[in-house]
Amino acid sequence: MRVFPKAQCPSAHVSALGVYAVPNLLLIYHGTSDSGGGNTNLHLLPNAKFAEQIEHMARSNYPVLSWRASGSTSNVAVNQIGITFDDGYRSDLANARLLGSYGYDALFFIATEYIGQPSYMNAAEIRELSALGMAIGSHSHHHTLLAPMSTQQIRQELSQSKRVLEEILQQPVTDFSFPGGSYDRRVVDIGRELGYQRFFSSDWGVNGRRQATSAVYRRSSVLNNWSISQFDALLQRRRYFARQVMFKTKEWAKRTMGDDRYVRLRQSFLNIGR
Numbered sequence: 439m440r441v442f443p444k445a446q447c448p449s450a451h452v453s454a455l456g457v458y459a460v461p462n463l464l465l466i467y468h469g470t471s472d473s474g475g476g477n478t479n480l481h482l483l484p485n486a487k488f489a490e491q492i493e494h495m496a497r498s499n500y501p502v503l504s505w506r507a508s509g510s511t512s513n514v515a516v517n518q519i520g521i522t523f524d525d526g527y528r529s530d531l532a533n534a535r536l537l538g539s540y541g542y543d544a545l546f547f548i549a550t551e552y553i554g555q556p557s558y559m560n561a562a563e564i565r566e567l568s569a570l571g572m573a574i575g576s577h578s579h580h581h582t583l584l585a586p587m588s589t590q591q592i593r594q595e596l597s598q599s600k601r602v603l604e605e606i607l608q609q610p611v612t613d614f615s616f617p618g619g620s621y622d623r624r625v626v627d628i629g630r631e632l633g634y635q636r637f638f639s640s641d642w643g644v645n646g647r648r649q650a651t652s653a654v655y656r657r658s659s660v661l662n663n664w665s666i667s668q669f670d671a672l673l674q675r676r677r678y679f680a681r682q683v684m685f686k687t688k689e690w691a692k693r694t695m696g697d698d699r700y701v702r703l704r705q706s707f708l709n710i711g712r
């Protein structure tokens with residue numbers, strides 16, 4: 439069992455739900471670089487900004503929960519924060535070392551077709567990430583939207599990426615995050631059949647009983663244009679209901695327009711790369 443530094447010890451009301459649980463606020467990071475992605479890729483943070491955020495969490499004693507300690511339970515721990523990374527960028531390794539220096543770990547989702555491509559980790563680096571005490575999940579093989587796919591294509595995406603990662607890590611891979619946040623009932627059902635136990639969306643919001651029951655968890659993206667006080671507002675769940683309304687409005691637009699058209703519209707507005 440992981441020994442928590444005093445500041446990160448789950449509080450009494452949390453232990454009633456179990457220490458081994460999914461944090462109720464999950465952050466999504468992608469890659470980081472010296473100067474970040476600017477307006478063209480809001481998901482790419484400057485290295486210094488990522489380091490500042492992690493230092494801020496540590497200094498403020500925010501309760502960051504360990505994925506390693508969580509095992510594969512689907513319970514949700516109230517008032518805990520969990521860190522995730524999508525895609526499998528090479529910068530993950532340096533960021534994992536930085537997290538480790540604070541006693542933190544993260545759950546890294548890898549799109550397996552990217553393995554070994556420029557800017558992405560190769561197989562040896564993924565093994566190194568695991569050896570650093572980080573948890574690893576699948577982010578599909580081709581990193582394409584799953585909801586518009588046939589059931590056969592969905593099965594292929596989920597099974598191929600699982601097989602590739604399990605071959606690299608020599609251990610079961612049971613966590614999955616949806617590329618582009620796109621999923622439906624079929625994706626989750628097929629995932630379960632294939633042996634995945636927990637699913638991670640990009641649906642904004644915190645997790646509660648409903649997410650624990652379905653094992654499909656909400657996560658909130660961290661963007662490179664946030665100030666440290668905007669980051670802190672998310673950690674403190676400030677303006678939670680206003681943000682939730684904004685997210686629900688976007689979801690309504692997605693349902694009305696269809697996933698594909700919504701993503702194209704959003705990208706033309708925000709000019710976000712992957």
Ligand SMILES: [Zn+2]
Pocket residue numbers: 524525577581617618712
């Ligand atoms: Zn992704």
